[in-house]
Amino acid sequence: MEDALIKIVGWLPMLIKATGVTLALTAASVSTALVLAVFLALGKISKDKIISAVCSGYVFFFRGTPLLMQLFFVYYTLPNIFPFMTINSRFLAAWIAFSLNIAAYLAEIIRAAIQSIHKGQFEAAKALGLTYGQTMRLIIIPQAYRRMIPPVCNEFVMVLKDTSLVSIIALTDLTFQTRMIASNKASSLVYIPAMLIYLIITAFFTAIFNRLEKRLSIYE
Amino acid sequence: MSVIRTEKLCKSFGTLEVLRDVDFNVEKGEVVCIIGPSGAGKSTFLRSLNQLETITSGKIFVDGELFLHREKNATVHDSDPAKHKSLLLEMGMVFQSFNLFPHKTVLENVTLAPIAVKQMPKEKAEELGRGILAKVGLSEKADVYPSKLSGGQQQRVAIARALAMEPKIMLFDEPTSALDPELVGEVLGVMKDLAKSGMTMLVVTHEMGFAREAANRVVFMSDGYIAEEGLPERLFTAPQNPRTQQFLNSIL
Numbered sequence: 507m508e509d510a511l512i513k514i515v516g517w518l519p520m521l522i523k524a525t526g527v528t529l530a531l532t533a534a535s536v537s538t539a540l541v542l543a544v545f546l547a548l549g550k551i552s553k554d555k556i557i558s559a560v561c562s563g564y565v566f567f568f569r570g571t572p573l574l575m576q577l578f579f580v581y582y583t584l585p586n587i588f589p590f591m592t593i594n595s596r597f598l599a600a601w602i603a604f605s606l607n608i609a610a611y612l613a614e615i616i617r618a619a620i621q622s623i624h625k626g627q628f629e630a631a632k633a634l635g636l637t638y639g640q641t642m643r644l645i646i647i648p649q650a651y652r653r654m655i656p657p658v659c660n661e662f663v664m665v666l667k668d669t670s671l672v673s674i675i676a677l678t679d680l681t682f683q684t685r686m687i688a689s690n691k692a693s694s695l696v697y698i699p700a701m702l703i704y705l706i707i708t709a710f711f712t713a714i715f716n717r718l719e720k721r722l723s724i725y726e
Numbered sequence: 727m728s729v730i731r732t733e734k735l736c737k738s739f740g741t742l743e744v745l746r747d748v749d750f751n752v753e754k755g756e757v758v759c760i761i762g763p764s765g766a767g768k769s770t771f772l773r774s775l776n777q778l779e780t781i782t783s784g785k786i787f788v789d790g791e792l793f794l795h796r797e798k799n800a801t802v803h804d805s806d807p808a809k810h811k812s813l814l815l816e817m818g819m820v821f822q823s824f825n826l827f828p829h830k831t832v833l834e835n836v837t838l839a840p841i842a843v844k845q846m847p848k849e850k851a852e853e854l855g856r857g858i859l860a861k862v863g864l865s866e867k868a869d870v871y872p873s874k875l876s877g878g879q880q881q882r883v884a885i886a887r888a889l890a891m892e893p894k895i896m897l898f899d900e901p902t903s904a905l906d907p908e909l910v911g912e913v914l915g916v917m918k919d920l921a922k923s924g925m926t927m928l929v930v931t932h933e934m935g936f937a938r939e940a941a942n943r944v945v946f947m948s949d950g951y952i953a954e955e956g957l958p959e960r961l962f963t964a965p966q967n968p969r970t971q972q973f974l975n976s977i978l
Contacts, residue, residue, distance in 0.1 A: 626825035629778050630884075633819035634839035634891060635811060644842060648829050 514699050517687055521696075524683030525703055531597065531679065532666045535604035536612075540658075542605065543612035548642070550617050561613070568610035574671050577603040581675050596677040600669070608665055615657045619650035652722040659715035663708045680704065727790060729754050729816070729895045729926045730775060735784035737767070737774055737950075744770045746950040748784070752895065757927045759937035759958070762947035763973055768930040769822075771947070772897050775928075776817040788813040789894060815843070818888030822900040824880045826872040832859065832883050833868040836890045843891070851890075858886045862916050878909030882916050889920075896920065898929040914940075934977065938962055946970045 549561035568576065580603040585592035593599040623646050631641040673682035684700040687693070728751045737745040744767045752758050760768045773779040775786060777794075786793045793813050795803035805813060827835050836858060837851040846854070859865050862882040872880055881901055888896060898917070902910045914936050921927055921940045931937060937944050938958045945955040946967070954967040965971045 624823075624825075626821060626823050627827065630819075630821065630825035630827070630887075632778065633776055633817075634887070635815045635843040636839065640842050644838065645827055649827075652829075 510695055513691075513693065513695060517691075517696055518699065520683055520687065521680060521699060521703060524678055524680045525707070527597070527677065528666065528669050528679040528681075529707065531600055531604065531669050531672065531677075532662065534601050535608055535669075536662050536665055538601070538605035539608035539612050542609035543616050546609060546613035547616035547620060550613065551620065565610045565613055568607050569614075573603070573607050573668060574674065576607050577671060577675060579603070580606075596672070596675055599675065600672040600677055604665065604669070608661065611661055612658065615654055615661065616650065619653040619657075620646055622653060623649050652719070655715060655719045655722060659712065659719075662715070663711060666708055666711070667704060727754050728752060728787070729756075729789060730928070731787040732775070733785040733787075735771070735774060735786065736782045737770055737779060738782045744950050745774065745781075748950075748952060750945070750952065752926060752928055754894075754926055755924050756942045757921045757925075757929070757940055758943045758945060759941040760928070760930045760945045760947055761932070761934070761937060761973075762953075763976075766947040767950040768947050769899050772819075772899050772928065772930050776814060776819055776897060778819075788816055815891055816894040818891055818893035818896045820881070820884050820888055820896065820898045820901050822903050824872075824877070824884045824904070826880055826884055826887070828872055831869050831871055832864065832875070835872065835883055836887045839887070840890050855886070855890055858889050859883075861889075861919070862886045863912075876909055877905045878912045881905065881913045885913075885916055885920070895926040895928060898927065898931070900930050900932065902931070902933055932977075934962070946973065948973070 546561045549557045552558050581599040627645055631645045669679055670681035672679050673685060680700055684696050687696040730752045732748055732750045735745055735748040762768050770779055774781045781796055782799055783797045785795045792803060793805055833855050836855040840846040840851040859868055862885055864882055902913050918940050941958050944958045944961045946953050948969045954970045965974055
């Protein structure tokens with residue numbers, strides 16, 4: 507028992523370093539995806555049929571195929587077809603694939619939040635002479651934003667765990683590092699601290715998002 | 727001079743004709759109440775004026791200028807975008823369900839459009855906003871959120887919000903229909919003050935008392951057209967059209 511503890515403590519620095527990669531990938535992907543998702547959501551509800559169809563098609567594709575396949579596609583298939591698209595950095599490849607994928611899910615969250623705003627809000631803004639852009643920026647998004655927090659939080663936590671898929675393209679995230687230790691040291695004990703680390707960071711982010719949600723609900 | 731005039735205004739939702747050849751006119755300083763059974767097209771008419779509904783055909787003049795001319799769902803003439811917007815801003819709108827911005831304080835609700843649309847400096851907009859809030863009797867509520875207000879107070883803020891854009895005419899779409907009976911009076915009071923101050927008003931309402939007391943003219947709409955109009959006293963006591971008689975009998 508004591509041996510096991512000593513072993514685990516010894517692995518911790520490596521695991522924590524790899525956790526940094528997991529967190530960086532999650533944060534980078536979710537923030538890139540958020541920007542992309544706002545445009546996708548507005549595109550989907552656009553009255554322009556072509557824009558709407560393109561955005562719907564995007565969401566359909568990325569939600570209808572496995573994330574792992576999309577990762578392989580960005581990392582292996584694209585460079586095969588278009589050599590100039592070769593991505594040497596595993597992190598960059600994962601970042602791109604995850605951003606594209608998450609954007610599809612976030613777009614649906616944002617679209618639903620925007621459409622949940624009562625149409626009277628759009629009408630009041632229009633009657634006051636606000637442009638579409640002003641209406642979105644000043645009236646709709648600030649209200650929709652608060653309704654997005656719980657589902658976006660869920661999505662963030664899901665992504666945090668889904669990033670473990672990148673271990674398959676040998677990006678040294680927490681999962682990959684854990685697998686390396688497990689095979690090199692021939693000890694499956696390492697999965698215990700690794701899982702605990704995942705649990706601690708998901709709990710941490712859930713707590714932060716809960717507080718944010720409470721703070722944003724002051725006017726209700 | 728007429729502030730708003732319509733010629734043969736028609737509006738259909740699919741095959742349902744909601745407005746049929748509505749010819750209408752409001753003179754400056756006039757208070758006109760539109761009454762009629764539900765489904766008569768009163769609200770649709772009001773919403774058509776400020777483009778919340780797109781008319782099927784007809785002409786709308788605002789302030790003597792041709793604002794919009796459409797025939798068979800196609801625009802024949804639309805005032806140029808800058809003119810269109812300035813004419814649109816001549817019409818302030820008050821909704822049945824208030825539609826205040828819940829994430830903005832009362833004062834912010836009032837100053838938002840002057841700042842965003844008219845590029846008014848914030849200080850000036852706040853000064854204007856506080857002045858208008860005082861007129862509707864809500865000075866002390868400037869910094870609270872709408873959810874903390876009663877329905878009557880919310881509607882008064884909505885009136886202040888529309889007034890802050892300094893419109894030439896105020897459109898009221900059943901402003902008291904969503905209110906508890908004891909809160910109706912305060913909103914009607916504000917509207918009466920507004921009428922006395924010379925504001926041109928077009929009010930869709932079920933408040934016959936208000937129509938009788940504050941209106942210069944009452945319009946009775948039924949089945950998408952203006953069935954009868956006249957001085958309130960005349961229309962309420964001696965309606966000519968059987969539809970008007972029937973309607974008044976059913977509600978009084």
